Amino acid sequence: MALAYDGAIQRLIDAFGRLPGIGPKGAQRIAFYMLSAPEDEARDLAEAIEEVKAKIRFCDICGNVCESSPCPVCADPRRDRSVICVVEEPKDVMSIERTREYHGLYHVLGGAINPMANVGPADLRIPGLLKRLEGDEVKEVIMALDPNIEGEATTSYLTQLLRPVGVKVTRLASGLPVGSDLEYADEITLGRALAGRREA
Amino acid sequence: MALAYDGAIQRLIDAFGRLPGIGPKGAQRIAFYMLSAPEDEARDLAEAIEEVKAKIRFCDICGNVCESSPCPVCADPRRDRSVICVVEEPKDVMSIERTREYHGLYHVLGGAINPMANVGPADLRIPGLLKRLEGDEVKEVIMALDPNIEGEATTSYLTQLLRPVGVKVTRLASGLPVGSDLEYADEITLGRALAGRREA
Numbered sequence: 136m137a138l139a140y141d142g143a144i145q146r147l148i149d150a151f152g153r154l155p156g157i158g159p160k161g162a163q164r165i166a167f168y169m170l171s172a173p174e175d176e177a178r179d180l181a182e183a184i185e186e187v188k189a190k191i192r193f194c195d196i197c198g199n200v201c202e203s204s205p206c207p208v209c210a211d212p213r214r215d216r217s218v219i220c221v222v223e224e225p226k227d228v229m230s231i232e233r234t235r236e237y238h239g240l241y242h243v244l245g246g247a248i249n250p251m252a253n254v255g256p257a258d259l260r261i262p263g264l265l266k267r268l269e270g271d272e273v274k275e276v277i278m279a280l281d282p283n284i285e286g287e288a289t290t291s292y293l294t295q296l297l298r299p300v301g302v303k304v305t306r307l308a309s310g311l312p313v314g315s316d317l318e319y320a321d322e323i324t325l326g327r328a329l330a331g332r333r334e335a
Numbered sequence: 336m337a338l339a340y341d342g343a344i345q346r347l348i349d350a351f352g353r354l355p356g357i358g359p360k361g362a363q364r365i366a367f368y369m370l371s372a373p374e375d376e377a378r379d380l381a382e383a384i385e386e387v388k389a390k391i392r393f394c395d396i397c398g399n400v401c402e403s404s405p406c407p408v409c410a411d412p413r414r415d416r417s418v419i420c421v422v423e424e425p426k427d428v429m430s431i432e433r434t435r436e437y438h439g440l441y442h443v444l445g446g447a448i449n450p451m452a453n454v455g456p457a458d459l460r461i462p463g464l465l466k467r468l469e470g471d472e473v474k475e476v477i478m479a480l481d482p483n484i485e486g487e488a489t490t491s492y493l494t495q496l497l498r499p500v501g502v503k504v505t506r507l508a509s510g511l512p513v514g515s516d517l518e519y520a521d522e523i524t525l526g527r528a529l530a531g532r533r534e535a
Contacts, residue, residue, distance in 0.1 A: 177385070183346045
């Protein structure tokens with residue numbers, strides 16, 4: 136009895152199953168979808184994977200992903216060069232860009248300090264950040280790391296590290312998400328919202 | 336402001352986002368995973384996609400997916416050639432093989448009758464099934480379609496179609512799933528389980 140699929144299909148299921156967020160059933164579903172998908176849709180995906188590995192690199196200045204370094208944000212003369220927003224991952228840059236509220240530069244650390252996963256300060260793009268603060272151009276560094284244990288630890292570490300540099304270090308406000316319900320807010324978030332209250 | 340990712344990444348996110356079961360956030364997560372994944376893992380996936388489109392075909396006899404026709408099941412001399420199990424999709428063959436209870440042949444219809452999706456009997460591999468029943472070799476046809484509206488309709492249609500052929504037509508038992516709870520069974524399933532009761 137055949138208990139695995141014929142060679143090529145099983146290899147495709149296995150390859151999809153290794154991706155984050157795709158389980159064995161999902162991988163099987165996608166593989167059979169690929170099988171019946173138009174030839175060019177399958178080729179598009181295969182080419183997109185190979186293209187991204189061949190073309191994408193990290194910006195030498197901010198560490199964001201880009202096709203040519205410096206990245207479009209670092210190269211844009213209209214951006215405010217006096218503010219740097221520090222984030223963990225390239226996708227966080229996109230989240231902040233979507234607010235259309237920020238016009239400064241970015242610095243992508245490439246993660247957060249996480250002793251459980253063996254990620255220490257030496258694994259992050261911290262020397263590059265310090266180097267960018269050497270001139271007098273940058274007036275403010277905004278910490279925009281994830282509000283979880285690793286992000287908080289990294290924010291504390293960087294805040295202490297940047298204090299002697301003499302630059303203003305700020306962090307994103309904690310509080311109630313817009314559109315949420317007071318009843319369902321956890322007590323830490325509610326406590327932060329209280330502590331950070333503003334005049335109405 | 337850049338509101339989409341740099342060319343190649345956005346193309347990869349879009350390509351993953353078109354797959355079933357992957358939303359925009361999941362596609363972004365996978366794309367960034369690909370970016371940091373080892374070179375050969377990305378190449379494996381791209382090659383698996385291209386290989387499956389190049390190599391995989393449908394078995395001329397049963398309609399299952401395979402690399403060479405006839406498929407391994409149809410070509411296996413140890414399989415019982417007097418029974419054909421009719422299923423909707425190639426993945427259903429794998430589900431039945433996993434039970435290790437069935438040793439006959441298969442016939443993959445390629446779907447079920449579904450007027451809402453414009454799938455009629457003419458879109459399924461029904462002529463091939465009738466042709467396989469022409470000799471005297473096949474004694475029984477087991478209907479193993481999904482127990483939903485489309486599957487039931489297709490089972491009824493095929494049962495009527497096969498009656499004049501003179502072959503025994505059976506269907507999978509409906510009843511309570513093993514390990515489930517009587518309290519949570521829906522009334523249709525429970526009704527079927529009652530109607531199909533056996534001596535203990």
